[in-house]
Amino acid sequence: MDDLLWPHFSPLWHDLGTASSTGILVAGGYGLFLKQRWLTEGSSSRTVVPIRNWRDATPRVTKDVDLVLGLDLIKDAAHQQSVITALNRNGFVASDRPHERRWKFIKRLQGNQSIIVEMHAQRPDRGDAGITATDKRVKHKPSLGDQGVHGRTNPEAVGSELHPFQFAIDDTYLHVPNPVTWSVMKLTATRDRWAKSQDPQLDEERREFSRAQAAKHAQDVYRVVAMMTMDERDRASEVVAAIIETEAFRIAARYWQDHFANTPLPVVQQLGANWQAEDTTTIREVLSGWFG
Structure with a gap:
């Protein structure tokens, strides 16, 4: 790679x-x-x-x-x-x-x-x-x-201090956010980029760039869950419980429900091409468990 x-x-x-x-x-x-x-x-x-x-x-x-x-x-x-x-x-x-x-x-x-x-x-x-x-x-x-x-x-x-995940590449130890916090960040980034792509005051080139970025962030939402280890999955409910009352979590949950789960955005509908049907179902069930 x-x-x-x-x-x-x-x-x-x-x-x-x-x-x-x-x-x-x-x-x-x-x-x-x-x-x-x-x-x-x-x-x-x-x-x-x-x-x-x-x-x-x-x-x-x-x-x-x-x-x-x-x-x-x-x-x-x-x-x-x-x-x-x-x-x-x-x-x-x-x-x-x-x-x-x-x-x-x-x-x-x-x-x-x-x-x-x-x-x-x-x-x-x-x-x-x-x-x-x-x-x-x-x-x-x-x-x-x-x-x-x-x-x-x-x-x-929010919640980034909770259960960060550690792994090593070339004897270099790295830390990344827990998957719940990471999903909140990526859902919000999708929202922000999609909103820009719909802004009539921007020229077509900038709107298209924002649309492409929204698609990348939407795919990242799925990737966060797909790469979640079993240990991370076991600790996810603790993270959700710790941050569920925060404004950032509520905004992400509402966006998941409105634009991923119920009335998917075009960039969300396109995600099906990147995943097998049963894996899409698994990923969406995990996210709905957190945000639904």
Whole structure:
């Protein structure tokens, strides 16, 4: 499985010092790619849908890395400094756009290519000491300036601290979100991209791009469940119980019911081509158990 990001990501991950910590999770399309790579390259773990059953097991290509920062990490000034050091050592510099500064980091490659690392964080509880949050970002209190990183406020990362999944590639230990939280993130991303694809104020090219992105996120919703191990499945009900009253979960559940389960979007209807009928049924039963 070809992975052009790995030579850049692996040393960064090592320098972040996460081999013994779950303070940072690899989410997004790249996190799913790495989990699929681990399953494909000889893992003996049973999953809800074995990779060999997939009609389309082509991994999703991405040049971006989405990291979810734990709130405890954001509160820790010393740990934040180690994150900055690791980013700089590996050639990543903060975006110079004011609205992205401190949560988006870019590594310039040859040929006008680049790799982007985005930091995300779930919205903290009000009054959480040592941390401050707006609708845009979550950061250390008091501000650490250029010596700190921010998390882009991502309410859909709710519950990300619960039962993250660990696996190893090339002796590198990785942590990804639990499948319930990951599904909340992907359902919401589908919603946002589909809404853009229907915006009459955008030109046709931008609407089509958003439609394609919505299709990718919808497929990722199914992939999250398909790659869920039996241990993850056993712990999923605990995660649901912990976050079911949150606004982010309720929004995702409503979107599942309205646009995946009852009146499927066109990009959801197309998912049937990627999965065998019995596996589609299994995946949808799992999601309905969480969100229905």
